[in-house]
Amino acid sequence: MKYMLLMHGVEEHEDGDDLAGTAPEAGATAHDEEEPCWMPWYREMTARGVGLLKGAMLQPSTTATTVRASGSEVLVADGPFAETKEQILGFDVIECADLDEAIHAASRHPVAQNGGVVEVRPILAMS
Amino acid sequence: MTDVQLAVTDAFRDEWGRVVATLIRMTGDWDLAEECAQDAFASALSSWTASGIPERPGAWLTTTARNRALDRLRRSKTEAAKLQEVVALNVPGEAPPADDSGVSDDRLRLIFTCCHPALTLEARVALTLRTLAGLSTAEIARAFLVPEATMAKRLVRAKHKIRDAGIPYRVPPAHLLPERVGGVLGVLYLLFNEGYSASAGEDLLRPDLTAEAIRLGRLLARLMPDEPEVAGLVALMLMQDARRGARLDSDGELVSLEDQDRSLWDTAEISEGTRLIEAALRRQRPGPYQIQAAIAACHTEAARAADTDWRQIAMLYSELGKFVPSAVVALNHAVAVAMADGPAAGLSVVDSLAAEGALDGYYLLPATRADLLRRLDRRAEAADAYRAALVLAPTEPERRYLRRRLAEVAG
Incomplete structure (x- = not known):
């Protein structure tokens, strides 16, 4: 099955830092300064047979634009869909056997390990 | 009741969960499994009347339900893939495969799936009662004092989540087992308590639910x-x-x-x-x-x-507090201390609990204080505490008990 892991967490505003603010620093400093924070997770998942199909970190929600279309009119507004303390920080699309595997993948993700929340959503299969 | 009716009733109690659990494994379709199990029990009545009660009613029911499922899947061409699955699995007398846990009983798969933490607690309880215990949607709705339509919706939503979110139909592997067993036990104990000390309504006891919880608990103890x-x-x-x-x-x-x-x-x-x-x-x-x-x-x-032996009980509550660090356990510990060492000792424990504020709004806190104050013959304070408890008590018999005690100290 395919699942999207949606990362929710509090954004770091002061230094304009993105997901790196909520991601572990250890991975970046221990061995390889260039290694992104999610690499250990990626290796762990690959070893378990969990496929990582796509993933990205997002620019902070201050860069978001909300679009609504009403008939021929397009309504554009600055800011995210919902002004909440926790915003979407990024996402990963994984492929694994079942929800238990997806829950495990989410629990090991750097965002979850650093106080963020991961929403696990099954992707609708197109047949 | 005729012998056949009696045999079908017995078989329903003993075999419903097993038939449904096996059919779910074979077809992967929870609704189909339930419907076919229902059909099998319905046809048992006429078939057993005509040709006698089979030696192994459970096997007869499982075979009949499986054949019914095959028929229905054959008729629905869009489910050709499912049919292949069923045909592949359709080996008579075949034992279900053991998974990682080494456990092969389908009912154990069923209960772990029903009690999966990705479902809401209400859904876990309802699904367990419906699929494993065989209670009807109407019976479950009555037990939990919700309209039948609400309960039906809850069950449908839970079954859809199992299917669409890919909740696995299995006994969890060893590393997940302790946590998941705890979850299953939590559902059974909630069921028991809902029957034993109804959380709402006029009746204090709903024995059907306690009996079901014990029956399912015994089953789980046999399987594990x-x-x-x-x-x-x-x-x-x-x-x-x-x-x-x-x-x-x-x-x-x-x-x-x-x-x-x-x-x-x-x-x-x-x-x-x-x-x-x-x-x-x-x-x-x-x-x-x-x-x-x-x-x-x-x-x-x-x-x-x-x-x-209150000293032993006080010791056990303090042990329990290490596993369940809850204010309610601490309150029970205080009561045991009061019984072992006198009401004054208990009262000082209760008062320090009250000061922590974790039990605000829980009627047993003022009720316990009131009882200890009554034993210390501090009647005016006891009366105040009984009044505070009365406001918070959830069911009518509990309120009547408190009113009786209040009359004693105020009179």
């Missing part, structure tokens, strides 16, 4: 003989249920443990519970249910209330 916490929960439920006949007086009033007529306690349940908890504790892997069962055993072992 190496889990002492499972035996601990069954022992706990049995020993609490044993006191059922003495909990209410002839007017439906609540009788406190010390005032209960102990000759009304169910000795068969007590000895079964005692046997279970003693065997479980010998495994030296204590847990919260085993400790609570040991506490219940301290009560049931005492021939008179005055013989109760």
Whole structure:
């Protein structure tokens, strides 16, 4: 099955830092300064047979634009869909056997390990 | 009832869960499994009347339900893929495959799937009662005081989530097992408590739910003989249920443990519970249910209330607090201390709990304070505390008990 892991967490505003603010620093400093924070997770998942199909970190929600279309009119507004303390920080699309595997993948993700929340959503299969 | 009707009723109690569980594994379709199981039980009545009660009713029912599922899948061409699956699995008398856990009973798969933490607690309880215990949607709705349509929607939503979110139909692997067993036990104990001490409404007891919880607990204990916490929960439920006949007086009033007529306690349940908890504790892997069962055993072992070993109970509550660091456990510890060392000692523990504020809004806090103050003959303070408890008490019999006590100290 395919699942999207949606990362929710509090954004770091002061230094304009993105997901790196909520991601572990250890991975970046221990061995390889260039290694992104999610690499250990990626290796762990690959070893378990969990496929990582796509993933990205997002620019902070201050860069978001909300679009609504009403008939021929397009309504554009600055800011995210919902002004909440926790915003979407990024996402990963994984492929694994079942929800238990997806829950495990989410629990090991750097965002979850650093106080963020991961929403696990099954992707609708197109047949 | 005729012999056949009786046999079908017995088979329903004993075999429903097994038939549904097997059909779910074969077809992967929860609704189809339930419908075909229902059909099989319906046709048993006429078929057994005509050709006699089969030697193994469970096998007859499973085969009939499976054939029904095959028929239905054959007819629906869009489900060709499913049909292949069924044909592949359709080996007569085949034993279900054992998974990582080494357990091969389909009912165990079913209960772990019903109690998966990705479902809401209400959904877990409802699904367990529907699919494993065979209660109808209407019966479950009545038990939880919700409209039948609401309960039906809850069940449909839960089954869809299992299918669409890919909740696996299996006994969890070893590394997940302790946590998941805890989740299953939590559902069973909630079910028991919902029957034993109804959280809402006029009736204090709903014995159907307690009986179902005990039945499912026994089943789980048979299927998982190496889990002492499972035996601990069954022992706990049995020993609490044993006191059922003495909990209410002839007017439906609540009788406190010390005032209960102990000759009304169910000795068969007590000895079964005692046997279970003693065997479980010998495994030296204590847990919260085993400790609570040991506490219940301290009560049931005492021939008179005055013989109760409160020092042992106080010690057990303090052990329990290490597993379940909750204010309610701390309150029970305070009560045991009061019984062992006197009401003044208990009151000081209760007052420090009240100061922490974690029990605000919980009626047993002022009710316990009131009882201790009454024992210390501080009547005015006791009356105030009874009044505070009355405002918070959730059911009518509990309120009547408090009003009676209030009249004693205020009068």
